[in-house]
Amino acid sequence: MDPTRPPALADLETLARRGRWLVISTVAGSGGGHVGGPLSAMDMLVALFFRVLRVRPAEPGWPERDRFILSKGHSSIGLYAVMAMRGYLPVEELKTFDKGDSRLQGHPDMTRLPGLDASTGSLGQGLAVGLGIALGSRMRGLGCHTFVMLGDGECQEGMVWESVNVAARYGLGNLTAIVDQNGLQQYGWPLPDGEAHPGDRADPWPGTRLGAAFEAFGWRVVEIDGHDFGAIVAACEGSRGAASDGRPTAILARTVKGKGLSFTEGRHHWHSRVATPDEVAQARLELGIDEQGIPR
């Protein structure tokens, strides 16, 4: 892979495999953390940081950079892994995750790690900050775009819809919300009688059409497969291109929670769990990672 050029879509797949390895091995090393959400978001995080976002990792405060906010802050390790691969921090530093005095907090802390555009963790709040940045950058005449990633469970927070409403009122075409629709939240809702489901609990918001909700507030809605790199890049670049129509964009990305490992995909209990040594070995095998932690 030529480091001076944006990676080809095929190379994004390799980066995402390494990213998934960094997630599962880092959480195993720290003895705590989330796994399912970082894995469902990984392909999108890789596509964003390696193909979409106009950023300068060596100059994280560059005023004209695109902004990215991980509103589902509990997927922090996924973001840190991708930021490390992109050059914001040494990959080695991931070992400090959750260990005390670390820049890598359980939930993203912008006061500790340069390159984070917001502190998140308490769900539902990231879109409001992104709205403020999008509004402020438009007032400043900056051409940057702001991307905010939310979880589908997170969309149960009322504040999300305050922001959805106000962003449309201000016509913020330079704002894109990406919803990681992995269809599983931490515990979920009781299943209706007789309904089949990969876990033992139901999807977030059973019966609710998230796209219709965004559209009702005046957003442009694009639905994609959140594991299809081509579709992710096209949808994100498309939202940037559509900025002049004065409507914010919601990219609803269908994903699989725990994506990439046979024993984590679609499993509720991998929302937050530490892999056993056997599971780490299994993950290494499935992801094709060598002893140096590099994808084959």
Add this chain to the structure above:
Amino acid sequence: MKATREAWAETLVELARTNPDVLVLDADLATSTKADAFARAYPERFLEMGIAEQNMVGVAAGLATVGYVPWLSSFAVFFTHRALDQVRMLVAQTHSNVKIGASYSGLLTGLTGKTHQDVQDLAIMRAMPGLTVLAPADAIECAAMVRWATETNGPVYLRLTRDAGPDVFDEGYRFEPGRVRLVREGRDVLLVSTGTQTTRCLDAAGLLDARGISAGVLHVPSLKPVDAKALVDAARAVRLVVSVEEHTVLGGLGGLVAEILTAREPRRLVRVGIDDSWGESAPNDFLLDKHGLSPARVAERVARELAAETR
């Protein structure tokens, strides 16, 4: 003689003339908070956020990251209760350059009742690391605080009142964070007060004087940070210390004074304020009298406590 909410809005209009980064975000209460004056003067820098305070706080945090100085306009209660988590995570924890104009604080909110009265804001906000918590005595001090807060990086909570009150300070006043102000000297008792309650304490001290009791008044405009040593020094000089606040006696000014005195100069402290109860819809005089905050009631209480102290 002007309400602090009016001084707040007028000062922002004045500052915006020379500082293009000053913004006002409003949650549909601009007529009440007086932010409408700013909206008329600088419509392009007045950002209506609708009836959605949590989002408004987040938008302000975002605007601050691109170099703006956003001032928020709503009632105190909607910041300290409804949008508290947003103030905590997005403003205080990130040390964001967001300024909270918390209007209609305390009991005297124009017949709104307990749903809109915030008698816990100082206790709640004082517990936030890194947040500056201010409560001006009058319009002059308020204007000085707005100037200071706009020019100083970091989050600020400014307690504003609905109704006009007498001036305590003159135009030469300069705000210094943490500094306490001895606005009246007295030998027997020290009334420690904050916000516009200080004017009522000055009146109470006048009433006590007529009864032969020499009462000093120490105004604490900045609950965080605060010059603890100056407070202890003032307390040392008298027989009795009484904190007086238009706020619950739990965790606000009384709590602050108790913390400082127990650590540095253990002694008896009388805390006057709202005694662990809610407000109600009523005229100002009724509320002040009922909660022991009118000058006459403060004076009465002080005289009684002082007599008990002497026995």
